[in-house]
Amino acid sequence: MIENRPIVTFISHSVIILGIIIIAFPVWITFVAASHDALRMTQSPLPLWPGGHFFENLSEALFVGLDVGGASQPVALMLLNSFVMAMVIALGKIAISLLSAFAIVYFRFPFRMGFFWMIFITLMLPVEVRILPTFKVVADLGLLNSYAGLTLPLIASATATFMFRQVFLTIPDELLEAARIDGAGPMRFFFDILLPMSRTNIAALFVILFIFGWNQYLWPLLITTDQSLTTVVMGIKQMLEAGEQLLQWNKIMMTTLIAMVPPIIVVVSMQKMFVKGLTETDK
């Protein structure tokens, strides 16, 4: 839209700035709170400008942790747990969906469409809906308090399967035929042709799924009782259950700040591929 009236510019900019403030202010407060000592955070009014304890809080949170409530682990360990969980979920989902989409698009087997619709219907059954039976299954398999239990039930993904199916359908049949004449079997075709051609889509999906995995809260909370498997998102919640003790807001905020960093890194570093993967249709 090309419009050159100052009043319109003023209003639209005001809306943008207001939006930025609404989103950025809490983050700023988090940052400020993370840079004061615990005592200052209990006093009123809340500080609006950073204090001098940022790095002290950072190292203490990362490597020592808070000795409150259930959260007695250093945040570094929680970060590692979250990272492993998010990575396994994202990569696992991508691997499984790529293979199932490959099967559905390129192989003729009985009830092919039936299987496709079965996968598709699971879109309606996210973890939250099937949480009790899933818990029972995981418990019976003896996977409570393990990375496998944390990640496996979250790996099956109808969305990703569906997306890769659409991507594969846009790839011309002649490419498959050319590969057959060149002597590529199905798996070679998959790895040499399909995979590289879906590169940007895989990247886009990875971004979405990594954040999905990183933000998991309910499932890890249910499945882990072992402190060494606490994830960052759970950790923050547990820090708030200090009971009789004083809430250490500075460190809680520091942990929050730390928890925000990995998703930001993923989004920023893969931003270009992300946009390409979601918009590019030309094969």
Add this chain to the structure above:
Amino acid sequence: MAGVNIQNIKKSYGSVEVLHGINVDIKDGEFIVIVGASGCGKSTLLRMVAGLEQITEGDISIGGRIVNEVEPKDRDIAMVFQNYALYPHMSVYQNMAYGLKLMNLSKDEIEARVAKAADMLQIGDYLKRRPRELSGGQRQRVAMGRAIVREPSVFLFDEPLSNLDAKLRVTMRLEIRALQRRLDVTSLYVTHDQVEAMTLADRLIVLNDGYAEQIDTPLNIYEKPASEFVAGFIGSPPMNFFTGTISGNGKQLELDTGSIMQIGDYPVENSHGRNVRIGVRAEKFAPCNKDEAELVLNVAAVETLGSETLAHGFADNTDSNDFNNSIVVKLAGDARPVVGEVLPVRVMPDGLHLFDMENGKRI
């Protein structure tokens, strides 16, 4: 090097039969063009030779070996696709080398073969580029390069030039022909373009609705079309057709429009009174005086092409609105007929083709 033998090949999709028994023996080094309207089964036939399509009935052998159940990669063939089917994420070099890599050839051998093919096709300068950075003609060359490096016994072309512009098509046509001569590899080439068919082929297969109407050299097909379909399909502008009766003891044709044509020495015996379809090519009409005319045209449209002039018209007592039934006469480039003019013509001595009324076969 190997010939291809196609023996009574049939293809059905479910209960629909699309090829009804094709027989052709292709000699080593021969360039065969399969031509036909879209949907006649020509690509299906080619894809069956390639092994991309199951054979319902019959046998295909390449170099004396029946390949019905042989995987495409083991048939010793290479194929060029209509949309090139280049791997978009690979460079030109990788595209050509991919098949060789899967053949487990040594790196040196692969490099040598690609270099040789690239040199032959003049694509040496963009071996590092991706297909999307190439023009249509260059992509076409790469697709051919990918076929050449395999050093196959048989080349299969599936309408390889139909995505190119007219000028490039002419050059590539000549190049393909020269290349095939040089490599002396048996080739099957599918096209719907009759100019390509006529210029490239050693022998043509004219397919119609799953039947091979005629298999012969381009000239024979042009001069002695085996059926009305072939006659109408090959040649531009298309052949003119009339319906008539043989009369005058096999010496004359009486057209339904009332005109009389002389049969001359066309071999029709004992056919007095037989209803026939009569075909005359546009260039086999000669303008003449009104009193010796066999056909008098009312010119309804003129196409001036420079090297020749096409006059479309209607015999004087036929309805003159439907150009599907118009008669076209090819005149010299400097002829200037005018719309509305009366154009008397006669058929040149060897210009007549007669076909059976019922089955369309040549008489």
